[in-house]
Amino acid sequence: MVPAAAVTVAVVLPIVTLFLVAVTGSGADWSHLAANVLPKATVTTMALLTMVALLSATTGVATAWFVNSHDFPLRRTLSWMLVLPLAIPPYLAAYAMGEFLHFTGPIQSAVRMIGGFQSARDYWFPEIRSTPGAAFVLSSVLYPYVYLTTRIVFLMQGRNIADVARTLGSPPLKVFATILLPVARPAIIAGLVLVLMETLNDIGAVEYLGVRTLTFSVYSTWLNRGSLEGAAQIACVMLVLVMALIWVEQWARRRQRYHEARATQMRRRIPRTRLPGACGLVLSLACIIPVLIGFVIPVWVLAGYAAHRLGQLSDPQLYSALLNSLTVACATAFLTIILALVLANALRHNHGSRAEILTRFAVVGYALPGTILGIGLLIMLARFDNILSSVLTEMFGIRTGLLFTGTAAAVVYACTARFLAVADSSIQSGLHKLPPDIDPAARLLGHSSSDTARHILLPLLKPAIITAGVIVFVDTIKELSATILLRPFGYNTLATLVYENASRGAVEDGAVAALFIVAAAVFPVILLSRALMHDRDI
């Protein structure tokens, strides 16, 4: 309990700092906010969240079911390619899709050629710079969270009961609707919560696509009306929304009492429905489309720009940024796993609402826009450094200056506070899948509690730990806003390098670095996908 409390405090401190900023505000901004900003922004945000939820859930669950229960051309390849969009940062996806679907892009050019049109006014074309457009873009790169969690559950749990139902003569669609879907529901919701939190904290994509969400009003209140307090107040209100989301997730999980069956049965070949030629191709197509939209098109657009800038490949800045990205991502992945295990352990040994509330508080950082969380951390660290320095100067004449502020360690801290939710989500659901009688069994056989944890639980949790590590790694590689605020002089990660170019209106100049981000994220994603599916998906 004590270590878990310490973890929670460390992660929540930046948010508490923000809260303190919020309460120093006079509330003078609220008459304007309430009259002109928040009603519209709330409706827009809700609409966006709803659309993203529907789109990503449909895409994630449907594709997971297709590759799990059917046999069709390219099934094995597609089963790991469907995870690839996770490697594309939402702001780059927005930019690339914006370019691709723009008047000068290939699609509209083709429409004009076929229809014989000249100007954009001669024909109708769906507008990507809109709320539905933003939902489309965000879902296209975020659905893999749902796909991953759902697919793992289908693989681990659904099969035996599904087999029974099939043997008893239920048609596949009915098995899906009445057996697989209910079994996977907690996993679907867990994935969806991550998707929605990421949608909520996004600023890059919505700003580019002209969608005025609550996060957008946080920024305009802060930067354009000079009220960090007002911004912090909106952010705190958003956190309430997030707590509600998390509560829903917990509620869904509480009902989850399906534990993994005996391991020996798991290695049997899955009986998949083999579909006749045309139907099989339809399924192949249904799985290819999300990969195309979420991965191939963005990479293709970026590669087009990168091709004119291959000279940048000899720029040493690019490689030091790559090294920094990898270092920060590894450190963050490692730390979040440790912290998430501490939280999970506390929860396993202390049933009850206090432990639960404690661990839930630890993950809210994910829903805050990165810059806002960064500001909280910045204020807190700088205060600490300055007090320490003045105390030491007074007592020993040593002026330590800023020890943590503006260091790479601060960046890792921020990323850890942000992405603990992701690691926690994965490890919690891994833990839930283990039969609850493992611990008492091991204890009965004479193992100590720490032995049980180390020799029995940890190895069983390996897939969950790998998943957590890889997703946090990938998220950290993509992280921009907290990093840019907290970094030291001359310290670039790949994401900040892209942004330095993008912010002067020339994303093209950052294309090479952007592709490095994708590459650095793709390899672990592929490894993850293979590691998870390999021993079960023969």
Place this chain on the structure above:
Amino acid sequence: MIFKTAHHLAARAIAFAAFSSVLAMPGAALSAETVNIYSYRQPQLIQKVLDAFTAETGIDTRVLFLDKGLEERISAEGENSPADVILSTDISRLTEAKERGITQAVSSDTIDADIPAEYRDPEGHWFGLTKRGRVVYASRHRVATDSLTYASLAEPEWKGRICMRSGQHSYNLGLFGALIAHWGVEKTETWMTGLKSNLARKPNGNDRAQAKGIFSGECDIAIGNTYYVGLMQTNDKEPEQKDWADAIKVIFPDIDGVGTHVNISGVAMTRYAPNRQAALKLIEFLTTDTAQRAYAEEVFEYPVKPGVPASGLVQSWGVLKADTLPLTEVAKYRKAASEMVDRVGLDDGAGS
């Protein structure tokens, strides 16, 4: 056992912290003299000027680019902040830095002689370095006129023909602030409502995207900064941007005969600048002919120093007659402008 582990962990944490702070401080002790710059400007745009400074003075520069939260960072770092100098791309960031008490007054006869009074703080807390005009891009083919006023953008003849980036962007807020300063709130709000009803699409994208909108036929006129035209006209890496630039002509709109709204990029010295002398040298260098000319040629902005010409390309668009209203007046109305954008619903586009 637990204590031992905790002890061990604490030792590790301290070692890690020490290690990482050492990692983060290379360069601090390397050179005799360094200026630390916190910059709203992208490093690529100022590197050449900074290199010239180092070549001339032997003083090194270190840049931290930060476009959101720069003032918060300096303010939080307090007395121990390494920052010497702030570079900004917008007047209101400079005035806000002064208001937050994170800048200090600099008095230098050289600088005062180089920069006209309307482009620097009366108390010497900040100095303008370059001017950028907020102008109209108009379709070469579909817009006959060569002169416009900002007021005319609200007239019905432009219905469904105007494109712009978000009204909440600082460049637009600067323009709206200037209009409020000249016209007052009421008249400006009526004007903004008219502008909104003329929009061809919801405001989005950056200034270049508006030129692209004219190229594609989505709109006939757009509001944008001058230097983007230069950047597009000379973009050899993405030659299609030259087509966008070719589709437009630059019109310098006027506010009631006083001239075109300009914003500035500028510089300020931080309150606790640890390298004050070197920082002063840098600010003085930035107002020399060499640096001002480099700005003009590299990024197509207008030098603030009288007598240093804009680049030939920039001059080919016409003559900029800049509004001489002190920029502090413009910055004063930023918040009012931002609230007006929300009230009018400018960013919702004409449809709603």
